[in-house]
Amino acid sequence: MSVRLYRAELALLLGDARVRWIAVLLWLLFAATFALGWNDARATAGERASLAATERARWLGQDPQNPHSAAHYGLWVFKQPSPLAVLDPGIDPYVGRMVRIEAHKLNDAIFRAAQDAGPLARTGSGTVADILHLVAPLAAILLGFSAFATDRERGTLRLALGNGAAPGRLMAARFAALATMLGGLVAVPALLFGLLAAATLDTAGWAAAPRALLWAMAEYCYVLAFLAMAVLASLIARTARGALAAALLAWALFCVAAPRLAAAGVEAVAPTPSQQAMLARIDRAIGAFKRAEAHGARERTLLARYGATRPEEMPISLRGALLYIQEQHDYRVYDRNLAGFNAALDRQDRLFGWAGLLSPMVAVQAVSQALAATDYRRHVDFLAAAERYRRTLSDAMNLDLVAHADAGYVGDRSVWEKVPPFVFAPASLSRSLGDAAVPIAILAGWLLLAGGLAFLAARRTKP
Amino acid sequence: MTRVLPLLRLELQRLARAPVIWIVLALLFAAMLVAAMTGVARVRADEATLARIATEERQSVARAQATTRRWSTLGDLVVPVFRDPTDAYSYFYNFMTVHAVRPPAPLAAVAAGQSDLQPAYIRLNMSAVFPDTAYELRSPRILALGAFDLGFVIVYMLPLALIALVGTSLTREQDSGVLRLIAAQPIALRTVAAARFGAQLVLLVPVVTASAVAALLLTSAIGAGASPAGMAVLVALIALYAAFWIVLSALVASFWRGGVQALAALMLAWAAMTLLVPAVGALLVEAAYPAPSRLAYLDHSRALADEVPGSWEDEKGASRWLASRPDLRAAPDAARSAEAGRLARDVFFRDELASERTAFDTHGRAVDHAGNLVRLLSPASLLDCALQSLAGTDMAAQTKFIAAADTHAQVLRRHFEPIIVSNIGRARSCPTCPGRLNYAGYDAVPTFNPAPQSRLGLERGVLTVGYLIAVTLVLALWGNRRFRDWPV
Numbered sequence: 034m035s036v037r038l039y040r041a042e043l044a045l046l047l048g049d050a051r052v053r054w055i056a057v058l059l060w061l062l063f064a065a066t067f068a069l070g071w072n073d074a075r076a077t078a079g080e081r082a083s084l085a086a087t088e089r090a091r092w093l094g095q096d097p098q099n100p101h102s103a104a105h106y107g108l109w110v111f112k113q114p115s116p117l118a119v120l121d122p123g124i125d126p127y128v129g130r131m132v133r134i135e136a137h138k139l140n141d142a143i144f145r146a147a148q149d150a151g152p153l154a155r156t157g158s159g160t161v162a163d164i165l166h167l168v169a170p171l172a173a174i175l176l177g178f179s180a181f182a183t184d185r186e187r188g189t190l191r192l193a194l195g196n197g198a199a200p201g202r203l204m205a206a207r208f209a210a211l212a213t214m215l216g217g218l219v220a221v222p223a224l225l226f227g228l229l230a231a232a233t234l235d236t237a238g239w240a241a242a243p244r245a246l247l248w249a250m251a252e253y254c255y256v257l258a259f260l261a262m263a264v265l266a267s268l269i270a271r272t273a274r275g276a277l278a279a280a281l282l283a284w285a286l287f288c289v290a291a292p293r294l295a296a297a298g299v300e301a302v303a304p305t306p307s308q309q310a311m312l313a314r315i316d317r318a319i320g321a322f323k324r325a326e327a328h329g330a331r332e333r334t335l336l337a338r339y340g341a342t343r344p345e346e347m348p349i350s351l352r353g354a355l356l357y358i359q360e361q362h363d364y365r366v367y368d369r370n371l372a373g374f375n376a377a378l379d380r381q382d383r384l385f386g387w388a389g390l391l392s393p394m395v396a397v398q399a400v401s402q403a404l405a406a407t408d409y410r411r412h413v414d415f416l417a418a419a420e421r422y423r424r425t426l427s428d429a430m431n432l433d434l435v436a437h438a439d440a441g442y443v444g445d446r447s448v449w450e451k452v453p454p455f456v457f458a459p460a461s462l463s464r465s466l467g468d469a470a471v472p473i474a475i476l477a478g479w480l481l482l483a484g485g486l487a488f489l490a491a492r493r494t495k496p
Numbered sequence: 497m498t499r500v501l502p503l504l505r506l507e508l509q510r511l512a513r514a515p516v517i518w519i520v521l522a523l524l525f526a527a528m529l530v531a532a533m534t535g536v537a538r539v540r541a542d543e544a545t546l547a548r549i550a551t552e553e554r555q556s557v558a559r560a561q562a563t564t565r566r567w568s569t570l571g572d573l574v575v576p577v578f579r580d581p582t583d584a585y586s587y588f589y590n591f592m593t594v595h596a597v598r599p600p601a602p603l604a605a606v607a608a609g610q611s612d613l614q615p616a617y618i619r620l621n622m623s624a625v626f627p628d629t630a631y632e633l634r635s636p637r638i639l640a641l642g643a644f645d646l647g648f649v650i651v652y653m654l655p656l657a658l659i660a661l662v663g664t665s666l667t668r669e670q671d672s673g674v675l676r677l678i679a680a681q682p683i684a685l686r687t688v689a690a691a692r693f694g695a696q697l698v699l700l701v702p703v704v705t706a707s708a709v710a711a712l713l714l715t716s717a718i719g720a721g722a723s724p725a726g727m728a729v730l731v732a733l734i735a736l737y738a739a740f741w742i743v744l745s746a747l748v749a750s751f752w753r754g755g756v757q758a759l760a761a762l763m764l765a766w767a768a769m770t771l772l773v774p775a776v777g778a779l780l781v782e783a784a785y786p787a788p789s790r791l792a793y794l795d796h797s798r799a800l801a802d803e804v805p806g807s808w809e810d811e812k813g814a815s816r817w818l819a820s821r822p823d824l825r826a827a828p829d830a831a832r833s834a835e836a837g838r839l840a841r842d843v844f845f846r847d848e849l850a851s852e853r854t855a856f857d858t859h860g861r862a863v864d865h866a867g868n869l870v871r872l873l874s875p876a877s878l879l880d881c882a883l884q885s886l887a888g889t890d891m892a893a894q895t896k897f898i899a900a901a902d903t904h905a906q907v908l909r910r911h912f913e914p915i916i917v918s919n920i921g922r923a924r925s926c927p928t929c930p931g932r933l934n935y936a937g938y939d940a941v942p943t944f945n946p947a948p949q950s951r952l953g954l955e956r957g958v959l960t961v962g963y964l965i966a967v968t969l970v971l972a973l974w975g976n977r978r979f980r981d982w983p984v
Contacts, residue, residue, distance in 0.1 A: 069779060080791045091798060106801070109794060124636035127613075129629075131794065143629040144794075145613070147639070149787040149856070151863035152610050152884070152891050153870060153877075155642060156774035167771060175760075274664060274671060274755035281763050285656045290527070297534045297644035300635070308633045309545050309617065313552050320559075325575040325930065381635050409636055 035202055042210035046176075052214060055172045059218050062164045067226045070119035070160060071233070078235055081111045085455070093449050100430035100444040101356055107135030110422060110455040112142065112415045115406035116234035116241045117248060120227060121162030123407025126150065132419040134455075136427050137360070139367050139420055142412075161226060162401050165252045166394055167288055169219050170259035174280040176214065177263030180207050181494065182276040190494075204264070204491030208484075211260055219256050224249035239406065240462040247466075248404040251473070254480050255397040259284065261483035268490040291392030298391075299384045306377045311370050318366045322359065331355060350442070353434030360427050367420075375413060382409045389475035396476040403469030410468055411460055418457050426452045499687050500694070507695030517661060521703055524649070524657045528711035531649040535605030536717045538643070542600050542616040545632070549595050549617050556593035557938045567931030575930045582931035584919055585835045587938075588912040594620045596901030596944045601888025601953075602722035603730065606712070607647030607880075609889030612639055618901040620908060620944075625797050625845060627902040628856070646708065646717075647883040650734055651876050652770055654704060658741040659762045662696050664755040665745060670983065671755045679982040689979040693746040697739055705735040726886055729957035733886075736964035737879050743971045750978035769876035777870030777877075785862045788855045800848050804841055814840040824914055827921040835916050842909070857895070864891050875967055882960035885953035892952060904944045911942055 046052050088108045095103055112130045114122075129142025147155065181204075184190035193203060227245025234241075263280040270276035321327065335354055336342060344351040389396025402408035429451045433444055466473070511517055560581040567575070567582055577583055581591040596618045604611070615632035642648065666689065669675040678688060709731060712718050718727070748761045804813070814831040817840030818824065830836050871877040884890035919934045926933055 065779070069782070077791075080789060084791050084795050087795065088798070091802065109798070111791075124640055127636040127639040130790075141629075141631070141633070143626070144790040145631070147613055148628075149790070149859070149863075151778065151781060151860075151867050152881070153774045153778035153781060153867040155610075156771060156778065156877075159775050159778055163775070168767075171763075171767070272671070272755070274668070274759060277756050277759050278660070278664070281759065282656075282660060285653075289652055289656070292641050293644035293648055294530070296635075296638045296641040297530065300534070300638060301537070304541075305634050305638070307541070307545055307548070309615070310548060313548065323579065325573060325579045328579065329573055378633075378635055382637065385637055412636070 035206055038198075038202065038206035039209050042207050043213060046210055046214050052176065055175060056218050059164070059169065059172055060222060062168060063161055063222045063226065066159060066161050066164055067119065067229075070122070071230065074114065074116075074119045074230075074234055081113070082235075084109075085111050089454050092452070093446055095446075095449055097443040097445045099442070100433045100448055101136060101353070103444060103449060104136035104427050104430040107133060107426070108455075109133055110419050110457075112412075113235070113457055113459075115239055115244075115411070115459065116230045116236045117227060117239075117244055117405035118407045119230050119234070120160070120223075120245075120248065121401045121405040121407055122146075122160055123162075123402035123405060124409050124412060125407050126154075128412050132416070134419065134423045134426055136356075136430070137363060139371075139423065142416060142419075161223070162252075162398075162405070165219065165223060166255070166397060166401070169252070169256045170284055170288055170394075172218060173215055173256045173260040174263040174277070174284055176211050177260045178267050178276045178280045179273050180211065180264050180267045182267040182270050182273040186272055194494075200491045200494045201488065204268070204488065204494075208261070208264055208487070211264070212257055215256055215260055216253060220249050220253035223252050238459045243462055244404050244406065244465070247462075248401060251397060251400045251404060251476065254476055255393055258393045258476075258480040258483045261480065261487045265483060265487040265490055268487060268494050287392040288394045292395050292398065295385065295388035295391050295395045299381050299388060303377065303381045303384055305381065306374055308374065311374050315366055315370050318370075319363050322362050322366075328355065331358060345438075345440070348438055349435050350438050350440075352440075353431055353437070357428070357431040357435055360424075360431060364424060378409065379413075383471070386469070386471035386475075389472045389479075393476060393479040396472045396479060399472035400469050400476055403465045403472070406459060406465060408465075408468070411465075414460055415457060419455070422455050499683065500690050503683075503687060503691035504694050504698070507691050508699060511695055511699050517699075520657050520661055521700075521707065524654065524704065525707040525711065527649045527653055528646060528708055529714065531644055531646045532605060532711040532715040532717045534643065535608065535645045536715050538608060538612075538645075539600045539605045539717075539719070542604075545616055546597050546599060549597060553593050553595065556591070560587065560591055560938050561936075564931060564933065564936055568926060568929055568933055570926075570928050571930045573930040575932075577932070580930075580932050582933045582935060584912060584915045584935035585838075586932075587935055588908075588916065589622050589838070592620075592622070592908070592941065594904075594908060594941060594944065596620060596897070596904050597946055598897045599946055600719065601893075601949045602719035603726060603887045604719065604889060605715075605717035605887070606645065606730065607883045607887040607889055608643035608645050609647070609884030609887055610891045610894050611889035612643060614894045614897065618898070620901065620905045622842070622905065622908070625849070626793075627853070627905065628898050630901075646711065647880060647887070650708060650737065650883065651880045654734075654738060655741045655766050655770075655876070657704075658700065658738060659745065659759070659766065661700065662693070662742055662745045663748075663759050663762045665692055665696070666749045667752070667755040667758040670752060675983070685982050686976065686979045689746060689750070689975070693742060693975075696742050696745075700742065701735050701738045704738045705731055708734050723954070726954055726957070729954060729961060730883075730886055732961045733879060733882060733957060733964070736961060736968060737875070740875055740964055740968045740971070743968050743975065747971050747975040747978070750975050752983035766876075769874040773870065773874040774877050777867065777873070781863055781866045781870065785859055785866060787859055787863075788852065793849070793852045793856075796852060797845070797849060800845055804844065813837065813844060816840070817843055818917075821913070824917040826917045830917060830920040833920045835920055839909075839913060839916065857899075860891070860895055864895075872963075875964060878960050878963060882953075882957045885956040888949045888953060890953070893950070896947065896950070900947055901944070904942070907942050 092108045095106060109131050114125055118125055126146040128145060130144055130146070132142045133140045181190060184193065194200060224245065227249055228242060231241035231245050262283050263276070266276040266279040266283070270279055332351065332355060335351060336344070336347070339347045339349075341347045385395065386399050389399060399408070430444070430448070433448050433451065434442070564582045567573070567580075577586050578590055579586070581587045598616050600616070612634060613631070615630055618630040666675065669678065679685070744765060745762060748758050753761070814833070814836040818826045818831055818836060826836065868881065871881050881890065885892070915935060915937070922934065924932055
């Protein structure tokens, strides 16, 4: 690639009013969506931290009472969103944000932001990631579609090639200049906003800065793929109109139709299992175990094991032991049923990774959510952590009750303190990268394919 | 007029012979077919869930009745009250399985709307503090992407197909210089434009409309009970929307900026109507109507829970509640019972949290209303909303369903309160039976009757038809005015 040619192309682009307009529009959209997301994240983070502390204080401040009653009183735990959720909230608006921790019940995470946002918000262009995934490719197309087609129409391409400019070198210089420009329009603001989020939001354990860097790189690769497509169209089409039409058609198919088509395809290949059916199965299994006859049988077995005829003769609390046994049974029922359900949703998620083959947008969405830690797997991490915590709390209370045979026993703060505060450890960056390995590879494949085809077309280009 | 008709016939013949037209239309029809199938699959899944729920409810009643039979004979089994479905209080809180259900509307397969955010059923949990948290977990990624349904294909993809087919009409001739040749003929520009865009209207509007209807019919997507009026409005909406885009293409062409600019302008218009207006509108609505804090709501409920045990386990709260309900004819010391305490506490919670619930409802209505105003700026967005309303899957329908479910929970409470209170202090009918046997009216529990689909969908559809007619006419008149002279 000729550096002089590259500089000349870059200078031309810098002087182009169209580029300035695109830059202003993109930056405005980035700034507006980021400001709204960031403001909301700041406000919610403070409120959430305050309520989490209040819940902990409530738990510790309970009056002396039966530990099992304390487990029923329970507490709430809250999902701590990734700092990069202000860039790409991913699936977060569609899943609950808080879970009630209590004896016996594995509760759903409740209060989804999408419920409060209204239907307009579902059009999918209210976040920085939405702008990057939908609008930035349009910017790339508008920059790239005329790269060769306009010259061909004007006859200046014939002039350039006639003067000895090798098509490959010309293409390399133009593509590099356009890519540089696109870097300034897209990659730089993406990185800056990512770093700003990392610097100003609670980032403990999230590896926010490296995530932001990789996220910006992934987004840049994505728009470069569209730039390569636009340049390819420009090289192949006879007119600028044809190049623009082809590039816009590709955008409409890849960015508008393909993502929803992929969703329909994934649902057809791996249908979402019925949560209602699963909950009914759980209810039946737990209900059968809780039946008074079955409960009486377990009671008799326990009394016999301790050679007692009445609960008062036992060295441990019969009630506590029965509650503990019941909880262990319920855990197994939940695990058995949820394993199948979660495996089905996980399979869907993996299929979405492969669905990136349909469109670079599907691929970049998966990569973006994984890097922003707002994908389904990170939500499952939170749910799993909440359920582990519920079991810790429930077992601690039940075992304390078991250890106190006195029927009138009440626990106090020292018992409540046996339950540590809820701490959620975010997944490591390497785990997120591992989860997104397939869509990352597919995204790279899209870039290589579009770029490779453009270079092949350039070598064969004729005026 | 006499000159237009022969030209129109020629244009129609040209259009009908163009393979690209039929390729694009075939692709569009394929998309409609897939979308209709997706909608039907969603509706069938909801119907299957509702059928399972009905079975589950029947089985639950059968189990309770079997327990009553088993425990109404002598036995030494000691049953704690919370495990006894023959006790009205225990049955109400621990065993009763009643759901509010939302059967899909006849045109539900047309658009998923907001129905995927809410389940087709709500299990009425009498211990629940928050009435609006039920949902059936679906893939959140699919929720985020949105459904590939007929509504999506019509609102988003139909315009793209039309832009591809007609977006460079006349401007293509302008770019190639053919327009100069035409202008040299003794014919008015308006005649040429009328024939060109008229032919597109005559051929494309019926074909895309028929394609949508065919897709619905072939996939059996139109449910029983679909009203002819609803179908007529649906057909009119699709036809008018297609006409709107062809007329818009004509208007854009009348600016004579060449094919590239025409395509870019149409794509920009499409992006603005389908993405930009709704997105900016959503941001403005969010800024104007910030959602009340769910965290504060939760905090208040917890503060109430802290307030309750000390004062309500004794008779204070229960006495107050019983005094407010003379219709219950409670026994003199009923206020001391756990049953009265629990019932009274639930009422207390509901009353105390009512203002927050109202705030959320008000916010939801305000957001929906403001959103509808924003939609007036975008025919695409307005059509999207109309299709959701016709399908009975719009936000208003979901909100109504949640409210109806909550109302039914109160109906159940009113049904059980007198029974539970009358049992307080009453001696067991069979002291040596395991069951308390004070309740056997499992079959008499009020069932939820889903409300029929409101006429709002139809009304909104008719209004949107009027809106599309008005906008299309304005654009057509504007275009006609601009096609007065040949471009210089």
